[in-house]
Amino acid sequence: MKRVKKVQAILIGIAILFVMAAWGPAQAQQKNIILSTTTSTQDSGLLDLLIPIFEKKTGYFVKTIAVGSGQAMAMGQKGEADVLLVHSPAAEKKVVAEGYGVNRRIIMHNDFIVVGPAEDPAKIKGVKVTTEVFKKIASAGSLFLSRSDKSGTHTKEMAIWKAAGINPDGQKWYQQTGLGMGQTLNITSEKKGYTLTDRGTYLATKKNLSLDILAEGDAILLNVYHVIEVNPARWPKVNAAGGKAFADFMVSKEAQDIIKTFGVDKFGSPLFFPDAGKKEEELGK
């Protein structure tokens, strides 16, 4: 009976240590940075490459929260993130104008593409103007999958529908996934539909998809990524120094060189094009 008690005591001791151990690695707050970003930077694998280098260099610990650009900016507006890496220019300008974000700097770009099944039921292949592409999909009544999550991609998609003069909401051929880009591509592939995607996520996940690039190259399809530091004047708990350090790293030559070559070995072409120091208006020319 005594021995049983002893074993029990040891087990309880281990259990307590076990719980404490999980609690342990709560680092000093000022060494933590919360990076709120879009799914494409994580799903493509770019951040897995950049963040360890940044952490090693600076000693900061980056907590990457990969959500749509809309949610990422909402976190910034609430002061729940320190730095944002997003691709929804119109919404970004608003965040800066309202004083929630400061020091918005351009990082890189790639482009959006329209992908769909090889059979191409709406006959959009070869159509140069993206609004025409969307009109053709609508008039053919071909299935179109929308992210519908206020992400940068979704914002771009809505802008194109608007430019095409079509309101797709509630149409039978228009389905809303509410999911990230990777999952939306999977669904589009399964359902043989069309969708708008950033090139990076498409190239990174292409091997499992039966989707082809059907429209690309239009100026409206430019996809630009910026960093924004969350304004510490608005939210005193924000780690402003950490946010700035990360933003500075993203525009540094080291990070820009990595972005330039990222994906070349695996996909034959880069997923992103570094743009630090350029102006948004100069791109795509």
Next chain:
Amino acid sequence: MDLILEGILKAFHLLFTLDPEVLGITLLSLQVSGSATLISLFIGISIGTLVALTEFPGRKLVVSLINTGMGLPPVVVGLFVTIFLWRNGPLGFLGILYTPAAMIVAQAVIATPIVMGITLAAIQALPKKLRLQILALGATRLQMVWILVKEARLPLLAGVMAGFGGVISEVGASIMVGGNIKGYSRVLTTATVMETSRGNFDVAIALGIILLLLAYFINLVLTHIQQRERPR
């Protein structure tokens, strides 16, 4: 079909080569869900027993609330825990959002009503005369409670399994409060979601299989304890 086969092969490859990242993810899953289950046992069994053994006005309401809590949706728990733990939220001073500690809190919230509900049912299912008999033999109230809990250990261990099973397989709350941060708060379920959205289905299947194996071994151990000695 090929994909599933590939996934199974990948799972064994990752397991036998002791891939450090997968190993870390697996251990963290075990640690987070194990800790959450321990906390839920502590709270769940004590309150469950208390409610089972006492009569008070509004007891039916409390019991129905506990029973509803057994089906608490993880995403809803995740949402509320996130809002409470935000820097500018009521518990923001703790600074534990996007840490494994936050995941333990959320998972404990999910598991506690499960353990509590099963404890409640298990203690109530014991014959009422047993209580009188124990007291008649001169036991104090605390001793009586202890004996009752011991008598109900079969269903209570089922409660442990249900609680652990509920949290180890849960993804909604973990991804919201943990953030799925590489090498820090990434567990098997959140990694599976991420690999799926990356289109790495083989890795996703492999992680799923590892999760099933882990759940199986934990339940094997618990079943062993449960069935070791049949109650008299």
